[in-house]
Each structure stands twice: as structure tokens, then as C-alpha cells.
Amino acid sequence: MPIEKLDLDVLLIIFEICVDLDPPCREHGLGFIRLSHVNRRWRNLALALSPALWGRIISYSWCQAMFDTILSRSRDASLILDMYLCNDVHVKQFMPTKEIERLLVPRAHTIILDDYDDLTLTGRTLTLLQTLRRYCGRVFDRHDPIVAPSLRRLSVSDFLWSINAPSLRILEVDVACVTSDLIEDLEVADAWLTALPTFLPAHPCLEEVTINAHAESDINGYDWDDLAPRIRSGMEALERGLPAVQMRCLRTLKVSAHALFLAFMWRSLAVPPTATVQLRILEGLHDHMIDVLKAIHTYPSDPTYNMLTISHSLTKNPRHQETNIIMSGADVGTATGSCTLRCPQDRTHFAFQSALDQFSVSVGKHLRTLCLQIYVDIHDITRGAGTYASIESLEFRGRASTLAQILSSYQFPRLRTMVVDVGQKYDPEEMRSLARELRMRRTKLQHLVLRGKTNFREETRLDGDVRVLRLHKAALTVVDERTGLFKRAPQPISKKQDARRTSGAAGTARTTSGGMGRARVSLTTTTPQVSRVMSARPPWR
Numbered sequence: 001m002p003i004e005k006l007d008l009d010v011l012l013i014i015f016e017i018c019v020d021l022d023p024p025c026r027e028h029g030l031g032f033i034r035l036s037h038v039n040r041r042w043r044n045l046a047l048a049l050s051p052a053l054w055g056r057i058i059s060y061s062w063c064q065a066m067f068d069t070i071l072s073r074s075r076d077a078s079l080i081l082d083m084y085l086c087n088d089v090h091v092k093q094f095m096p097t098k099e100i101e102r103l104l105v106p107r108a109h110t111i112i113l114d115d116y117d118d119l120t121l122t123g124r125t126l127t128l129l130q131t132l133r134r135y136c137g138r139v140f141d142r143h144d145p146i147v148a149p150s151l152r153r154l155s156v157s158d159f160l161w162s163i164n165a166p167s168l169r170i171l172e173v174d175v176a177c178v179t180s181d182l183i184e185d186l187e188v189a190d191a192w193l194t195a196l197p198t199f200l201p202a203h204p205c206l207e208e209v210t211i212n213a214h215a216e217s218d219i220n221g222y223d224w225d226d227l228a229p230r231i232r233s234g235m236e237a238l239e240r241g242l243p244a245v246q247m248r249c250l251r252t253l254k255v256s257a258h259a260l261f262l263a264f265m266w267r268s269l270a271v272p273p274t275a276t277v278q279l280r281i282l283e284g285l286h287d288h289m290i291d292v293l294k295a296i297h298t299y300p301s302d303p304t305y306n307m308l309t310i311s312h313s314l315t316k317n318p319r320h321q322e323t324n325i326i327m328s329g330a331d332v333g334t335a336t337g338s339c340t341l342r343c344p345q346d347r348t349h350f351a352f353q354s355a356l357d358q359f360s361v362s363v364g365k366h367l368r369t370l371c372l373q374i375y376v377d378i379h380d381i382t383r384g385a386g387t388y389a390s391i392e393s394l395e396f397r398g399r400a401s402t403l404a405q406i407l408s409s410y411q412f413p414r415l416r417t418m419v420v421d422v423g424q425k426y427d428p429e430e431m432r433s434l435a436r437e438l439r440m441r442r443t444k445l446q447h448l449v450l451r452g453k454t455n456f457r458e459e460t461r462l463d464g465d466v467r468v469l470r471l472h473k474a475a476l477t478v479v480d481e482r483t484g485l486f487k488r489a490p491q492p493i494s495k496k497q498d499a500r501r502t503s504g505a506a507g508t509a510r511t512t513s514g515g516m517g518r519a520r521v522s523l524t525t526t527t528p529q530v531s532r533v534m535s536a537r538p539p540w541r
Contacts, residue, residue, distance in 0.1 A: 008045065011042070011045060012045065012049075014035075015032065015035060015045065015046065015049060015053075016049075016053060018031075018032035018035060019032055019053050019056060019057065020056075023057050023060050024057060024060050024066075031060075033046070047073070049073075050077070051073065051074045051075040051076070051077035052074075052077040052078065054070050054073040054074040054077070055074040055077040055078055055079040055080065055107075056079075056080045057070060057080075058070050058071060058074060058079050058080065058081070058104070059080065059081060059082040059083075059085040060085065063094070064094040067094065067095065076107075077107075078107055078108065078109035078128050079104060079107045079108045079109065079110075080108070080109070080110040080112075081100075081104050081105065081108040081110065081111045081112070082110075082112040083100075083111070083112060083113050083114075083116040083119055084112055084113070084114040084116055085112070097118045097119060100119065101119060101120065105119070105121070105124070105126065106126065106128070107128065108126070108128065108129060109128050109129060109130045109131065109150075110129075110130065110131040110132075110133075111126075111129060111131070111132050111133070112133045113132075113133065113134040114133065114134075121146050122144045122145065122146055122161060122162075123144040123145070123146070124146060124147070125147040125148075126146065126147070126148045126151075127148075127149060127150060128150060129148045129150060129151050130150050130151060130152045130153065131151075131152065131153045131154075131155075132148065132151060132153070132154050132155070132156075132163075133154075133155040133156075134155070134156050134157070143162070144162075145161075145162035145163055145164050146161075146162070146163045146164065146165075147163075147164045148163060148164065148165045149164075149165070149166065149167060150167060151163075151165035151167060151168055152167060152168065152169045152170065153168075153169065153170040153172075154168055154170070154171050154172070155172040155173075155174070156172070156173055156174075157173070157174055157175060158173075158175070158192055158193075164202075165203060166202075166203070166204075166205070167205060168203040168205060168206060169205055169206065169207045169208065170206075170207065170208045170209075171203070171206055171208070171209045171210070172210045173196070173210070173211045173212070173213070174212045175193065175211075175212065175213040175214060193213065193227065193261075194227060194230040194231055194233075194234055194264070196211070196265070197234075197245050197265065197268035197269065200245050200247065200269070201245055201246075204248070204249065205249055206247065206249060206250060207249050207250060207251045207252070208250075208251060208252040208253075209247075209250065209252070209253050209254070209255075210252075210253075210254045210255075211254070211255045211256070211257065211265070212256045212257075213255070213256070213257035213258070213261055213282075214256065214257070214282050224258040224260065224261070224283060224284065227258075227261070228260060231260050231261055231264045232260075234264055234268070235263070235264055235267060238267050238268065244267065244268055244269055244270040245268060245269050245270060246270045247269050247270060247271055247272065247275075248272060250269075250271055250272060250275045251274070251275055251276065251337075252275065252276050252277075252278075253269070253271060253275055253276070253277045253278070254277075254278045254279075254280075255278075255279050255280070256279075256280040256282055257280075257281075257282055257283075258281075258282060258283045258284045258288070259281045259283065259284035259285060259287070259288035259289060259291060259292050260284055260287075260288040260291055262279050262281060262292050262295075262341075263288065263291040263292045263294070263295040266279065266292070266295045266296055267295050272337070273304065273305060273336060273337055274336060274337045275337045276337045276338055277337065277338065277339040277340065278340045278342070279292070279296070279339070279340065279341045279342065280341075280342040280344065281341070281342065281343050281344070281345075281351075285343055285345055285346065285350065285351060286350060289343070289350065289351055289354045290354060290358065292341065293325075293341075293354060293355060293358040293359070294358070296327075296339060296341060297358055297359055303366045304329040304336040304366075305327055305328065305329055305336065305366055305367065306329060306366050306367050306368045306369060307326075307327070307328050307329060307367065307368070307369040307370075307371065308325075308326070308327055308359060308367055308369070308370050308371070309324070309325070309326040309327075309328070309370075309371040309372075309373075310323070310324075310325050310326075310352060310355050310356060310359075310370075310371070310372050310373075311323065311324045311325075311326070311371070311372070311373040311374075312346065312349050312351075312352040312373065312374040312375075312376065313373070314375065314376070320344060320345065320347075321345075321346050321347050321349065321376070322342065322343065322344045322345075322346060323342075323343040323346040323349065323351040323352045323355070324340060324341070324342055324343075325340070325341040325343075325351075325355045326338060326339070326340045326341075327339045327367075341355075349374065349376060349378060352374055353378070353381060356372075356381075356406070357386075359386075359388075360386030360387065360388050360410050361386035365390055366390075367390055367391065368390065368391065368392045368393060369391070369392070369393045369394075369395065370388060370391045370393070370394050370395070371394075371395045371396075371397075372394070372395070372396045372397070372398070372403075372406070373396075373397040373398055374398045374399075374402060375397075375398045375399060375423065375425060377399065377401075377402070378402050378405065381402075381405040381406065381409055386410070387410055387411040387412065387413060388410050388411070388412050388415075389413060389414065390414060391412055391414060391415060392414050392415060392416050392417065393415075393416065393417040393418070393419075394412065394415055394417070394418045394419070395418075395419040395421075396418070396419065396420050396421065397421045397422075397423065398422070398423070398425070399422065399425050399427070399430060400420070400422050400425075400426075400427065400430035400431050400433065400434040401427070401430040401433055401434070403420060403434055403437075404430070404433045404434040404436075404437045407434075407437040407438070407441070408437055412441075413442075413443070415441075415443075415445065416445060416446040416447070417445065417446060417447045417448075417449075418438075418445055418447070418448050418449070418475075419449040419451065420434070420448070420449065420450055420451065420452075421451035421452050422451075422452035422453075423452050423453065424452070424453050425452075426452055426453060426454045426455060426482075431465075431469060432469065435469040435470065435471055435474065438471065438474035438475070439470060439471075439473050439474050441474065444473075444474060444475055444476055445474060445475035445476070446475065446476055446477065447475060447476070447477045447479070448471060448474060448475035448477065448478045448479070449478075449479045449481060450466070450478070450479070450480045450481060450482050451481045451482060452482050452483075453482065453483050453484075454482050454483065454484050454485075455484070455485060456484035456485065456486070457484065457485045457486055458484075458486060459484065459486055461484075462480075462482065462484045462486075465480075466478055466480050
């Protein structure tokens with residue numbers, strides 16, 4: 001099809017995409033406007049574009065004539081006013097700031113004020129404003145608020161000013177954008193950060209809150225040591241009965257900050273169980289990890305929160321080992337949220353051990369499943385203060401010796417099901433140590449599933465390993481899904497074998513799936529049973 005015969009609907013979509021991808025900035029010339037020079041048909045379509053599309057590029061004007069043309073084509077549509085861009089293309093040379101405030105600000109539905117201090121918004125009523133981004137440190141008049149009844153998204157670096165925005169849905173606070181030459185009053189800056197929870201009740205419709213509070217110690221002494229007394233004072237007020245802020249509409253909460261500030265923010269907010277929460281410790285891991293864990297470990301008060309995951313993982317950079325602590329729902333299809341605590345600098349697996357010990361005392365009466373993952377060697381797990389009294393299912397991925405230490409430190413009195421996946425870290429001595437711990441338990445497991453790769457080169461040795469380890473004394477049903485260094489061709493199950501497998505007779509039930517998929521064995525008798533399942537290694541849940 002000749003390009004001049006391109007369907008108008010398709011062409012219009014192309015124009016709309018190019019408005020954002022190729023704006024008419026000085027470095028690239030006219031940008032998408034060049035499309036209007038292809039032929040008369042395309043030019044007529046460009047001139048007939050929605051006024052709102054022209055209103056999106058008003059800040060790219062680099063001369064008076066271009067500004068007047070775009071403003072005329074935008075008609076009465078709302079504008080995107082990017083003052084950082086206006087400053088870069090020298091809009092102020094042909095339009096003073098006062099004229100921008102008078103003519104453009106009232107029409108703007110989006111205003112961006114990054115590092116631009118000349119434009120004054122305080123004390124104004126902006127009925128069309130829907131998005132405001134202000135990453136600069138100038139202190140506006142805190143007693144003369146901005147009134148923005150339609151504001152939906154607010155991105156700021158501080159709250160050294162006030163705003164009336166009852167319809168606010170998205171709040172983004174990035175303290176890392178504050179630089180030393182912009183902070184005029186460090187004490188006031190400290191105060192607003194610790195008083196941030198008091199800002200939230202005025203915005204009951206908030207659905208997404210993101211806080212990145214990375215206060216560097218080299219910014220004129222503005223560090224977490226200075227903030228710690230204020231944060232402690234706020235936490236003491238909460239302990240004395242200060243009510244937490246109700247966030248009934250919240251769907252997403254993301255906070256990256258010092259560990260003590262994370263604990264303070266979490267205890268200051270009442271988050272609904274359907275929200276997705278992500279907390280990331282940037283500093284203070286060793287000094288305040290317990291404060292964070294104590295703040296969040298009572299979070300799962302809803303019955304749908306029945307799973308706790310503590311996962312330690314290695315990154316490409318060995319200095320950046322990470323521990324993730326996740327509270328969520330294990331039931332597939334259940335509409336629940338989750339709470340994730342990330343500890344990205346857990347090189348000594350301190351956070352992993354702290355979480356393991358702290359949650360053993362009280363993990364919530366509804367929690368039933370505990371998932372653990374750690375492949376590094378741990379030789380110093382101390383005996384825990386608790387027992388994991390409510391846990392019924394344990395899924396472990398890592399070294400067998402680590403699991404043996406965990407079982408010797410915590411009792412798990414209600415444990416019924418255990419899944420052990422050693423991955424490629426199989427060690428015969430470690431498996432014997434784990435088997436001893438399992439046999440020493442006061443009550444047998446109902447189900448024990450073994451996964452991972454072994455170094456057995458003979459199928460018969462792998463088949464007999466469970467009996468050598470005497471795991472039938474630890475569990476009523478043992479399902480062995482491990483693989484060895486041998487290949488086995490698929491073998492059909494005869495009718496006699498199938499009848500024996502399903503008859504419930506005592507002995508050994510063998511099931512072969514030919515190495516494909518994940519075979520399942522259902523054994524309902526109370527007689528100890530051992531099953532060898534040859535299958536592809538199933539994914540970790």
C-alpha cells in the first residue's frame with residue numbers, strides 16, 4: 001500500500017505516538033511536526049490533531065513564533081508545563097515568569113518544577129492540575145497552601161510547604177533529590193521527614209505511596225544519626241497510644257530508607273491486608289534489624305496471610321548478598337496482598353538469622369507455611385527462643401546441614417509436611433545429619449518430599465538411599481524426586497504393578513514418569529511408604 005493511502009485512523013495513532021517519542025526539541029529540530037511536510041493530506045491531519053496533543057509540547061518552544069503557534073493550536077486544552085524544560089530551551093527569554101504564572105499555570109494539568117525555584121504556586125487554586133512534580137529544595141510559604149482539588153499524582157522531595165489535594169491518589173517522596181545547596185533549614189528538613197505520617201490523614205484517597213529516604217551523611221551533616229532521636233520520640237508516642245494513620249484505600253506501599261525509619265513508618269500506618277508492601281533497608285541493617293522485625297512480625301492478622309518466606313540469595317557481586325522476608329497468602333487464587341522486607345546488604349546472612357529467630361516466637365496464628373532458602377554455609381545458628389508453633393508445612397531449599405541445624409534449634413510441634421530441595425549441593429554426610437534430626441523428632445511427618453540432584457551414578461543406589469537413611473522412621477510417606485548422574489529410559493507400569501501400587505499394601509511403591517513432567521503419588525495408608533518419582537525437577541513455588 002502506498003504510504004499516501006495509509007488509513008487515517010492508523011495515521012492518527014502514529015501521530016499521537018510520535019508526539020511523545022519525537023517532540024520538537026532544539027536538538028532534533030521539528031520532531032514529529034516534520035510528518036506534516038510529507039504531503040497535503042498529512043499536513044491537514046496534523047493541523048486537525050486534538051488540541052490536547054499540542055498542549056503537551058508547549059514547553060518545547062524555543063522561539064516566540066513557535067510558542068505562539070503551538071499555543072494557538074492548543075486552543076483551550078489543558079497544558080503540560082515542564083519548567084525544567086522551559087528553562088533549558090530559554091522560554092523565559094520571550095515570556096517572563098510572571099506571564100507564565102498568569103497565562104499558563106491556570107491551564108496546566110501537569111506541572112514539573114525540577115530544580116526550578118522561580119515559579120510560585122503557593123496560595124493559588126489550580127482546578128485543572130492533576131500531576132505535580134517538584135524535586136527542588138526551595139522552602140515555599142507553609143502557611144499559604146496550594147489548593148488543587150483535581151490533583152491525582154504528587155512527586156516531591158520534601159514537605160516544607162502545604163497543599164490541599166483531597167483527590168490525591170499517588171504520592172512519591174524522594175529525599176535523595178535534596179542537595180546541600182538547596183536545604184535552607186536542616187532542622188526544619190529533619191522535622192518534616194519524621195512528621196511525614198501526619199501529612200497522610202489529609203489525603204484519605206491515597207492508593208500508592210512511594211518513599212525513598214536516602215539521606216547521605218555527607219550532606220551538611222544531614223544524616224540518620226541526627227534523625228534517630230526524633231524517630232525514637234515518634235515511636236514512643238505510638239507505644240503510649242498514639243493511633244496509627246488509617247490507609248483504607250492503599251494498594252501499594254514502597255519505602256526505601258534507614259532501618260529505624262522503616263520501623264517508624266510501618267508502625268505509624270494501618271495498612272489494609274490487601275495492599276502490596278515493599279520495604280527496603282538502605283542503612284542500619286545490623287543496628288536496627290530487630291526494630292524492623294518487631295514492627296512487621298505481627299502484620300498477618302488476616303486469615304489469608306498464611307505463608308512466611310525467608311530467602312537468602314547470592315548476587316553476581318558477592319558483596320551484595322540479599323535476604324528477602326515475605327509474608328503472603330499460600331492459597332492459589334486468593335486475592336491478598338503481601339509484605340516484603342528486602343535487606344540488600346546481608347553479606348553475613350545476619351538478616352536471615354535474625355528473621356528466623358524473631359519469627360519463631362510469634363508468626364501469627366494464621367501462618368501455616370514456612371519457606372526457607374539459603375545456600376551459603378551457616379555454622380552458628382543459635383537455639384531459637386520460639387518453636388514455630390503454628391507451622392504445618394516447611395519448604396526448604398539449600399544445604400541439608402543448614403536444615404539440620406534449624407530442626408535442632410526449633411521444635412515445629414505441628415509440622416506435618418516437609419519439602420527438601422538441596423539443588424546441586426548434595427552431600428552424603430549432610431543428608432545423614434539431616435536424617436538423624438528427622439528421626440529424632442517427637443512426632444512423625446505425614447509427608448516428606450526430597451528434591452535436587454545427587455552424585456549417584458547407579459540407579460539402584462539412589463533407589464535405596466531413602467532406606468539407608470531410614471527416613472521411613474521420620475515420615476509416613478516419603479516421595480523421592482531426586483535425580484542422579486545416570487539416564488533411565490521410560491518404563492511402562494504393568495497392570496499388576498499398578499494394582500500393587502494402588503492396593504495400599506505395605507512395602508515400596510515405585511512410580512516412573514519417564515523423566516517428563518511431575519508425577520504425583522497418593523498413598524493413603526498409615527503404613528510407612530517410600531516412593532521413587534523420576535521426574536523433571538519441579539520449580540520452586
